[in-house]
Amino acid sequence: MSAHSSSDSNNSASGDSSNAQASRWIWIALFAVGAIGLACNMFLRQDGLAIRHVEITSAERVQARVVIGAGADSLAKPAQLTSDAAPLAIAAKIWVEPQDPRFATGEITRVDGVAPVIWETQKLLTRKEAAANEALQTHGDGKPAVVGANELATAAPDMQISFADTFGVWIAAFLTLAIFSFLYRDNPIYKVAESLLVGVSAAYWMVNGFWTTLVPNLFAKIAPDLVRAYAIPGLGVSEHPQQDMVLAFVPLTLGFMLLWRLAPKGGWISVWPLAFIIGTTAGLKLVASIEADLIAQAAATMKPLVAYASTTDSSGNAVRAVSVWSSIGSIVGIVGVLSVLVYFFFSIEHKGLTGKAARVGIWFLMITFGSAFGLTVMGRITLLAQRLEFLFYDWLNLS
Amino acid sequence: MLRRTIPIIILSATGTMLVVAYFSPFTLSWGETVLDWFNILAAVAFVLGAGNLLAVNLEKVSSRKAGWAYAAITLLSFAAMFIFGIFKVGAVPNPSAPDVHLAGAYEGLPSAFGWMYEYVLSPLTATMFAMLAFYVASAAFRAFRAKNVEAILLLGTAFIILLGRTAAATLLTGWIPVDSAFAVLRLDNVTTAVTEHVSTAGMRAITIGIALGVAATSLRLLLGIDRSYLSKG
Numbered sequence: 001m002s003a004h005s006s007s008d009s010n011n012s013a014s015g016d017s018s019n020a021q022a023s024r025w026i027w028i029a030l031f032a033v034g035a036i037g038l039a040c041n042m043f044l045r046q047d048g049l050a051i052r053h054v055e056i057t058s059a060e061r062v063q064a065r066v067v068i069g070a071g072a073d074s075l076a077k078p079a080q081l082t083s084d085a086a087p088l089a090i091a092a093k094i095w096v097e098p099q100d101p102r103f104a105t106g107e108i109t110r111v112d113g114v115a116p117v118i119w120e121t122q123k124l125l126t127r128k129e130a131a132a133n134e135a136l137q138t139h140g141d142g143k144p145a146v147v148g149a150n151e152l153a154t155a156a157p158d159m160q161i162s163f164a165d166t167f168g169v170w171i172a173a174f175l176t177l178a179i180f181s182f183l184y185r186d187n188p189i190y191k192v193a194e195s196l197l198v199g200v201s202a203a204y205w206m207v208n209g210f211w212t213t214l215v216p217n218l219f220a221k222i223a224p225d226l227v228r229a230y231a232i233p234g235l236g237v238s239e240h241p242q243q244d245m246v247l248a249f250v251p252l253t254l255g256f257m258l259l260w261r262l263a264p265k266g267g268w269i270s271v272w273p274l275a276f277i278i279g280t281t282a283g284l285k286l287v288a289s290i291e292a293d294l295i296a297q298a299a300a301t302m303k304p305l306v307a308y309a310s311t312t313d314s315s316g317n318a319v320r321a322v323s324v325w326s327s328i329g330s331i332v333g334i335v336g337v338l339s340v341l342v343y344f345f346f347s348i349e350h351k352g353l354t355g356k357a358a359r360v361g362i363w364f365l366m367i368t369f370g371s372a373f374g375l376t377v378m379g380r381i382t383l384l385a386q387r388l389e390f391l392f393y394d395w396l397n398l399s
Numbered sequence: 400m401l402r403r404t405i406p407i408i409i410l411s412a413t414g415t416m417l418v419v420a421y422f423s424p425f426t427l428s429w430g431e432t433v434l435d436w437f438n439i440l441a442a443v444a445f446v447l448g449a450g451n452l453l454a455v456n457l458e459k460v461s462s463r464k465a466g467w468a469y470a471a472i473t474l475l476s477f478a479a480m481f482i483f484g485i486f487k488v489g490a491v492p493n494p495s496a497p498d499v500h501l502a503g504a505y506e507g508l509p510s511a512f513g514w515m516y517e518y519v520l521s522p523l524t525a526t527m528f529a530m531l532a533f534y535v536a537s538a539a540f541r542a543f544r545a546k547n548v549e550a551i552l553l554l555g556t557a558f559i560i561l562l563g564r565t566a567a568a569t570l571l572t573g574w575i576p577v578d579s580a581f582a583v584l585r586l587d588n589v590t591t592a593v594t595e596h597v598s599t600a601g602m603r604a605i606t607i608g609i610a611l612g613v614a615a616t617s618l619r620l621l622l623g624i625d626r627s628y629l630s631k632g
Binding site for chain 2: 059061063094095117119121122124164165168169171172175176179180182183191192193194195196197198199200201202203204205206207208209210211212213214217218229230231232233234247250251252254255258259261262268271272273274275276277278279280281282283284285286287289290292293294297298300301325328329332333334335336337338339340341344361362363364365366367368369370371372373374375376377378380381383384386387390
């Protein structure tokens, strides 16, 4: 018996070993074929390196002082003074373009001793746009270049290779393939991609929460001057700054209490903010679910069983006629909602008429689930197609 | 008192205030303030989550547990994305205040945070979800068996929806004239009818059921009947 089991375990061990060896060879073959294909694509085909181009435009701002009196509304409507949308609620000094027409009218004057700020903005170009720009730059004679069927503008914009974006496309392609490698089996490359995803997405949501919620809603109330100086220059001035500051300490305290969960002792302290969160959710959901889900859905169900449609008779007069399909649709809708609700009603036994109605309800539910399943699969396949498009078109340029 | 009574009072007071704020214009601003606080706490919850992630992964790395290298990758990628975002590395200046570095947009491509989103987070997330197509298809192939009426309905509807939303619909039933009496048999029309009437009815009943459940649970919480959250401390 023991000899038998020993031979079994030996067989299993040798099977595992041969499986591992086969797996290794599969990976080696896959990498070899992939590397050769990639090398051929990179060096033998045009645009095989997935090089990305950006259009460079430079921007410049100079600091200007608003001349009080020159523009009566200048300080009352500071948002209009800036060339961009962000309002500067308390700024007497503003940043404007050097060619701002208000310099000429005397509404604003240049602040001496402050250097202008110059920076570049980049616009990522598609392959087609890059090819068109390249054609323009190659011509260089001011005549319109023709790429394909499109005649393009004469002025060639400043375009250059973007190494960051080119590298980004390669990284994105590698990560896409790394995730797809899980379809074969769990492997270290997939695990690297998975770990990256966890770290990056956690930081993404944290940074988003910091800049979109904590800074404008919390820090801006506790230290408005600091926030205005270092993060949100367009921060408005509150009418009740003291009250805002005192009130802001409530969520700040609750926030610290919530973070107490990370401490080894006193975890119960976090129950207070948790109670606040649950209470808020319950209060919001109680009203929202009754209004938006219960009442709205019930109202949408109550349609006339016989539906009419406007049409024209043989002499061209507008008449109302019974729309058979719409009527059937209404009846099916009402029967479906009622029968499914009967199925969900567990306080009475599903026997007799109730049982039959509940059975019809199950059929409706099955059709609903089948439809949801079909739509989910379609959605996932669309995503898959997009990833494949990225690999074949954006990365390998096999279009 | 501190562990049970005060949390119950906090929960009931905030929840009731929001319900009252909905009906009374006089307490509308109270409700808005409570909502502001809620959003702040939700943002703090991200910090809590990140703290937890760091604690778990740091412990793995420091004790050299199995897979500690992956934990290190998680930590490094978290740190990189966090620093890029908080300090707005490479962000385009805000044209209204180009001298204030942190006033620039942290999202968008020229910034390092935007680059990480565009070329790391976005492809990883999209591919993860795309891969589910294979697993859903595989699970469906194993589990779907047309052995009774319910299963046939589920399978048949899924099949019709999949056919009707693709070119197969035109291929199979495109020959039926649109204005004929049999136009309802065209797969695209069948798909529309199923989704608009039958599955909408089912989904509507499910939504009504959920709404009743949510309202009942909310009331139980606000009235202090459900206290299960107190054991989370």
